[in-house]
Amino acid sequence: xxxxxxxxxxxxLKTGQSMTLQCAQDMNHNSMYWYRQDPGMGLRLIxxxxxxxxxxxxxxxxxYNVSRLNKREFSLRLESAAPSQTSVYFCxxxxxxxxxxxxxxxxxxxx
Amino acid sequence: DQQVKQNSPSLSxxxxxxxxxxxxxxxxxxxxxxxxxxxxxxxxxFLISISxxxxxxxxxxxxxxxxxxxxxxxxxxxxxxxxxxxxYFCAASGTSxxxxxxxxxxxxxxxxxxx
Numbered sequence: 001x002x003x004x005x006x007x008x009x010x011x012x013l014k015t016g017q018s019m020t021l022q023c024a025q026d027m028n029h030n031s032m033y034w035y036r037q038d039p040g041m042g043l044r045l046i047x048x049x050x051x052x053x054x055x056x057x058x059x060x061x062x063x064y065n066v067s068r069l070n071k072r073e074f075s076l077r078l079e080s081a082a083p084s085q086t087s088v089y090f091c092x093x094x095x096x097x098x099x100x101x102x103x104x105x106x107x108x109x110x111x
Numbered sequence: 112d113q114q115v116k117q118n119s120p121s122l123s124x125x126x127x128x129x130x131x132x133x134x135x136x137x138x139x140x141x142x143x144x145x146x147x148x149x150x151x152x153x154x155x156x157f158l159i160s161i162s163x164x165x166x167x168x169x170x171x172x173x174x175x176x177x178x179x180x181x182x183x184x185x186x187x188x189x190x191x192x193x194x195x196x197x198x199y200f201c202a203a204s205g206t207s208x209x210x211x212x213x214x215x216x217x218x219x220x221x222x223x224x225x226x
Contacts, residue, residue, distance in 0.1 A: 004154075031212055033213075033214060035216070040120070040218060041218060042117070042200060042216050042217050042218035042219045043155070043200060043202075043216035043219075044216070045213060045214070045215060045216070048212075048213045048214075050212055056213070058213065059215070090154055090155070092154075092214070094214070096204075096212040097142070097143040097162075097204060097212065099145060099157035099160060100145075100157070100202075100214055101157070102154030102155050102156070103154050104153060104154050105152075105153075105154055
């Protein structure tokens with residue numbers, strides 16, 4: 001039982017490049033999340049998906065797009081990466097009002 | 112506007128003593144609260160939760176207290192152990208209208224338990 005799997009684990013991008021962070025969960029959860037963690041800022045919600053086919057903006061959505069491809073997968077896309085998007089990104093899944101399970105994170109550096 | 116706030120960035124406690132981590136929230140629609148623990152280079156892991164219909168929930172050495180009127184929750188760890196040294200995040204969510212179950216986190220508190 002893998003839980004929440006994120007790929008890649010590390011990535012270095014040049015300013016202006018695009019990339020997609022992949023996330024998959026095998027717990028049959030309806031809700032999925034993308035967070036970024038920055039020093040002193042905690043975990044900030046980028047986007048949220050309450051169910052397959054629905055997405056909703058979180059606290060810091062600018063510069064990102066998401067796709068809830070199916071119930072298992074929720075991807076995060078950076079269309080034109082900026083140094084301010086250097087961060088650690090976490091994907092999570094849950095049912096509503098139950099604990100969320102997190103992936104191991106993707107450490108992204110934009111130079 | 113930070114809806115969930117942890118105003119203490121760090122806390123240092125002696126092994127065997129009590130650790131008290133605090134969290135405040137502003138959104139009265141939140142009805143479910145959680146605490147997570149995070150070690151470096153790992154994802155956060157769930158510790159304990161509490162529903163707004165309760166004011167206390169206990170699980171082994173961990174107890175969470177909820178004061179709805181003050182919009183405040185706290186996590187007590189007794190006794191504290193060196194292995195508890197980590198970053199602790201509080202989080203909140205709600206399912207009422209306008210708050211569709213988004214899980215919002217605080218900034219985190221780094222706990223150091225000294226042997």
